[in-house]
Amino acid sequence: MLIVQKYGGTSVGDLERIRAVSQRVIQSAKQGNKLVIVVSAMSGVTNELIDYANFFSKNPNGKDMDMLLSSGERVTAALLSIALNEQGFKAVSFSGRKAGITTDEVFTKARIKFIDTQAIKQELNQGKIVVIAGFQGVSEQGDVTTLGRGGSDLSAVAVAGALEADLCEIYTDVDGVYTTDPRIEPKARKLDKISYEEMLELASLGAKVLQNRSVELAKKLNVNLVTRSSFNHNEGTIITKENNMEQALVSGIALDKNQARITLRKIKDKPGIAAEIFSTLANENINVDMIIQNIGLDGATNLGFTVPENELDLAKNAMQKILDDEAVIESDRAVVKVSVVGVGMKSHSGVAATAFKALADESINIGMISTSEIKISMIVQEKYGELAVRALHEAYELDKK
Template structure:
């Protein structure tokens, strides 16, 4: 008898009808296989925003402790409604809030981290044969204060519960039916990827962001919890995300990700002295601005250029800080470019296959797409290009690596 953790997001829990016709159905499918089921739910779509807006109409800077006290009620309502539905259908169920489920967190209100889970109450209800429904996104501190885990935290709740309960699988139900080789709105030929490694999923963040919170993938990787991303509405198999194995490696490239939410900042003619880069990036870290790619050119006549990318939301702040540092260190000027995009080719297989980078550059060049910055890791190659070429770049790379074909065919090709 397997133990399955299922997580349903806000869209799935969006109405009484959806809860009854889809969510309950997915739960009972597992139940009928003889499995024990623990369900983690988000608030009904729109509810968390409604609560945040109520709070923000008082002040833009609310007391975070009280903020969590208010916002955590959204999941309590949806969990209760689901339990009422299942009980009404004749299936014993019980709804537990974060504190009732024993989810202990630190005190970082609005972005708390799970410290441990006391699973005794959950196990007791499972032994009684009940479907256990747990509010996602929240927990309780040692002092008995309600905390929330931050946006998308319900995925993390589900994975943490799956790890603590040693669940056989954690199914993340959402409104898309898996992770694709590229965004299907851009590449109609994009295919659902049947199996992915955690590392690939993390690199495919921009494809997966809508379906899976990155933090929850890191958590799943750490505790080796197999994750399945699947659709609440179709019930298809979706995409399984797990530890890599030999069969996975046979596919060189798994998918093409893209991200238009970054901006590039370039410091021109920086005196090439030790400690200059450190000064700049320390200042950005101090201001809590995460930096993605960093490129420094070869020094010419004792001067160099430093380029880096940050999230567009942070670009204004980053530009200001960079200008201050640039003045201090005697750089010539600071240029900010918001009209860039990052296109990434991701796959475990490229570790052992030469020529992937060459193929990327060659393909982009063939279509006249200039590469502004390059960054590589063992399992991905990312290129910063002019924003206007984003969709074209994704399409031509998707085709160049044969991602429109079945994985089995692609393996034969190489």
């Protein structure tokens, strides 16, 4: 098989860890696999470099930052290649540029435009393991760029897609994707498989295994992702196409604590007021999540929405500027969002009813509801958040396979 493996910061956290990774790579090579390895910077290195930059400037320019930050991954790539060669496995270290990863010019958060895999293929054909510095590429003008948060995952997925690799293994310090956070529900079960769509919902709801950008790219490029731990040999979770699997009714329960609710009362119901409110919030880069609107008995509009907790004050200030004096702005930080995710919802009715009943049985009041094809999200009081997760996990029998 042709496999792309990606090792994150904690997996290559120090020299001993890099050696352990080299042994894992060798194990896979001995099984006859062709391997491309993508590595992050050793943990702490990127933050140290950012501290260095901040010594000189609170707002360093992106071009210099990318020159600075891209060095960490190059070091890891070189060291891993040295470790592999020393153990008798031919390897070669590549920068993002040498790997053919061409990006746009948006420094510090560049997007990959295309990958020229010629150099990678040439080395693979010579029986070499190719070790690529993640998180980086090169612009068409020849400047080094970095891909932003989760950039090394993106490098791995993009390279796997371009090479049409059989598998893209993402190694972190967790075993895979769980039905819910095991710290909240000890009965949480690791999933063997999950669809891209479900993973996207879970990632956007706070599951920290993978970032949305990487899952989206994997979906787009049809890359079979596996997320697993580099600290043990447990099987991970495969993230793949929906039709490749038995469709579970519900795959997981997510809890997002970074939520605050704003309720606007007595708004003048003039045309375009909602548009004005939400375009104002968008201009301030505030991420509005759930929205409900209803007409009060007095004929005035009530509008409720949720924002990330740390953007609440910003949102309230923005509202004060555009609403007239009669409008009332209420807010509540003590709310969380509980979500049920599963592709099975598409073809099964009654999934939402089960959720509502489970919460009602625990006397948990649901403040807001929003649904998508494969997700039901509910806003509840913060103090009931973890109880809600456990109740839903139980209701859908997620501890059982």
